[in-house]
Amino acid sequence: MVFVDSYPKTSKLVRSEFLVAFVALGIGALFGVVQALHRTGVFRGFVSSADYYTILTGHGVLLALVFTTFFIAGLFTWAVANSLERELPQRIAWSAFWIMLTGTVLAAVSIIGGLVGAPSILGHDLKADVLFTFYAPMKAHPAFYIGAALIIVGSWVAGLAYFKSLWEWRSENPDERIPLQTFMVLTTMLMWYVSTIGVAVEVVAFLIPWSLGLIQNVDPLLTRTLFWYFGHPVVYFWLMPAYLVWYTILPKLAGGRLFSDPLARVVFVAFLLLSTPVGFHHQYTDPGIPSGYKFIAMTNTMFLLLPSLLTAFTVVASVEHGARQRGAKGYLSWLRNLPWGKPAFAGCMLAGLMFAAGGFSGMINAGMNINYLIHNTIWVPGHFHLTVGTAFALTAMAISYWLVPQITGKKLRQRSIATLQPYVWFVGMAVMSNAMHRAGLAGIPRRTAEPTYDEFAFEGVAGTVGEMRIQIAIGGFLLFVGAAMFLIVMADTLLARRGGTLSVNSNIPEPLSGADHSPRILDNYKLWTAIALLLIVIAYGPPLASMVADGLFAPGSPPIPV
């Protein structure tokens, strides 16, 4: 039976979550192409260079926070219902949805307010030109921070719905191993609970009172540290759902079976342990943090390569298994024997390939000394457009081609556009991201509307700056086209009539190595969460204590701009 008929209530929830995600994707992509054309100087007529930062904030918040969180909520809702074979607790799950939606509207309206002259609402200018990383002392309208806080709180409540499902399932199946998809969802949510404490404290204890005028000053270093306590794990919150897709669905799409269930569990546990005590690697140039603690963050970050390398092996081996089951022979020629014409498969594979490249630039970012080479240059956006912008986003779009028919009961429409779409995204991102990396090596800064200076000329190692600009603009435009193609397919599919025979099949075959062969301790959430917290105390305790020791709000900074 199709998912929509087995779990009609949960299907409706997933559809609502996806719909919000797709609208955010549309607006975010529009802001993205405006930026790409603006900062490269190809066309600057859409907005003034001052409003560029409003567009930049909108792009970051709508894509990295709203699109991701809503899509992940939808995917996780599906994964839990699918693997535990039950409807989710509706009241909790729907409250989560409405809390997150309220937060999204508040944040989005505050950002858009900056484009319409920042009207004064409740005594504060309605704007939020503070970028996705919303550092103090840049200040936004209180509604922006309240909205961001509600999105986070809503995601916590959504996590509660997943846990409640597990507890219900556990009472009926006391001795079984937690199904793999649910295991991945809950491990991710535990990581998310641990890591969002930082941003919650930052926003609720400091930024909201400060933006309301209840406190005059905040300590920028303390709030930045709290932000990055959350700011790096959030990338794993984006990545782990992509891994869930790659581990549990991609092998089936390739025609094979997952290589090893226990290996997948080890990978997710490693992320729970190591995702959070690494945030200082975003603050290598910040004064006031002892180098030794930056070094600890670097070491932890490098250890995080391990689960990703394990994933590279396991996922590729599972796909190879699929190719062999399709009758492929030879050392590498099996790569030809895969369903490259199926958009769900092709999208996930291209996303994984891009992530391999993103992994390399991530290693450079994480190196404590080599980081100075590219710190705050456009290399960094080049890196995260490979990771969140492709490994996550392209996987999300690709798996929608497989998932949306199941949660709607409607056949995928516009198949030819869908088939082409992952390749358009891949080419666009390859062109844009490559040029961004090279431009970063030439020293071109990120977060800059007009990166040109009177008495200084950037010099590229290979190629000219003008050529890089053109590539960034072309790549950005292709990505916009790619997003539009995806949205057209989705809109047409969602508007179609239900019925008939779908082109997708939801059966997920058993892994080659099942969970039975793995130690039960892998499913011991209490133990892993305790170790994760301990590692955080070691990595963050003393530096945070020294920041707080001179006063919670000192050394303080008033808001900028005044």
Next chain:
Amino acid sequence: MALSRRQFVGAAAGTAALAATGTATAQEEPDYGGWFDDVSNYDGTVDKRGQDTVTITVGAQGNNGAFAFDPAAVMVSPGTEVVWEWTGEGGGHNVVSDGDGPLDSGSAVSEAGTTYSHTFESEGMFKYVCIPHKALGMKGAVVVRPGSGSSGDGGSGGQQQQGPPENPDYGGWFDNVSNYDGTTVDRTDADSVEISVGAQGNNGAFAFDPPAVRVTPGTEVTWTWTGEGGGHNVVSDGDGPLDSGGAVSESGTTYSHTFEEMGVYKYACVPHESLGMKGAVVVGGPLGGSGGGSGGGSEQEGSGIELSGPQWLLSGSVLLAFFSPLLFAVAMRRRQNGRPPQMGEGGELQRATGPEPVEEAKETEPAVELGHDEYDPKGTAALVAFYFVLIGLLWVFMYFVEFLGRVSIIG
């Protein structure tokens, strides 16, 4: 697309009563076209007409540091020599015309006592900046216009003196004052007015109550200490007449001043100014009725937003995207209209007769069934090994060529 700055033009009365700070409240304010939007210490144009020499401080406090010209906007008579004098604070500054103007003090210097002067012969508006700190808001303007400045230019028709408007533009003075609710308390009926010092507000006993009060000329204003919130004093902002001396905390302490001239008198408690312990006394004519000064009124420029063609396109697209769920819902409804009514939300009971049946594609059977023991992922091993070699080589390139090759970056 920024909103035009609101400009309050004083009631049409004469200009005899100028504020203690010398602000040309009753003088028609020149239109600077948004030039001062990001200049924190701009507080109206200071009328210094009739003087032979006018001094402007370079590196005065403002714009989050010593990044201001003081006064930022000044009005002088033709033939006046304007002298810029460096305070030595805030790093190197210079004075250079915006665009093609006559001012150019050369490159930035930071020595205290440096001066630069220019004599303005012709009428007009001369905007200038400090180039290194332009982005921070270190901007100024000299307006050259005939007239005799603070002695008044005869008014515009001999109406009754009115002074500042009912709600003067305090220029952001009350932005962080929690107990200021946007109104100026009207006490023009009283001969003496009392203001309490150390009233509740600004997160403690750090407020003047009322923070803004309007009195008639000749009124004696008395500040009375509540004794709460530590030591307070009453000191004018800038050059004004108020100064109660050092901070005292005793309850019952008083300080009074009789205001004779119309104007806006801002003051603060120096120890708690940053907390928002600020106030203002507005000296002007009585309000209410259709007094003589109603001719000018307070003129607010239109707050229309002007968009260019592409900006319309962008805003249109954003709005369209924003409302797309709504359009989508409408489209869904229209499609469903052609179907039986029970198809709406698809409840369990209606399923039997309701939605069209859906089934999944058949699972594709593998051509070759490969079990756990028969499968050896050698192709994967080759790919992973290749990836390791590739990122290893790239890392060596990045570290030894790019990073170490550019020692200048790391000193």
